[in-house]
Amino acid sequence: MIMLSALLTLLIAVPVVAGFITSRGQRGIDRRHFAAFVGFSAAIVALSATIGGITATIVWFRPPQHPYYHPVEQGFVFIFSIIGLLSTGTAFCAGLFSNGIRRVALVLFGPAMAVVYVLAAFSNFGA
Secondary structure: OHHHHHHHHHHHHHHHHHHHHHHHHOOOOOHHHHHHHHHHHHHHHHHHHHHHHHHHHHHOOOOOOOOOOOHHHHHHHHHHHHHHHHHHHHHHHHHHHOOHHHHHHHHHHHHHHHHHHHHHHHOOOOO
């Protein structure tokens, strides 16, 4: 299940990076374009934090006889999760202030990342 959330995160990263590249050159036009740039920047931070949290879980994978994570790993995953959640919220709110297809992309980014977080949460159940 954790590999599925990693794959979905990388799939979401493709349009986010494309949106960031196009919005980078247009950020000085008006406030709506700047909001899209801020949103895509926050989306990249959210994706990076999510990939970091997933990587921390995969690297420190415990065999079934050790179902509990090490406290250091819990700290890393907690920090990555907080950064990811705050950045996802920032990207969603910036999408409300942007325009056009950027608005659609950033507003849909929130529920897409919520699916990734739910898949990552369900990966903690079972062995």
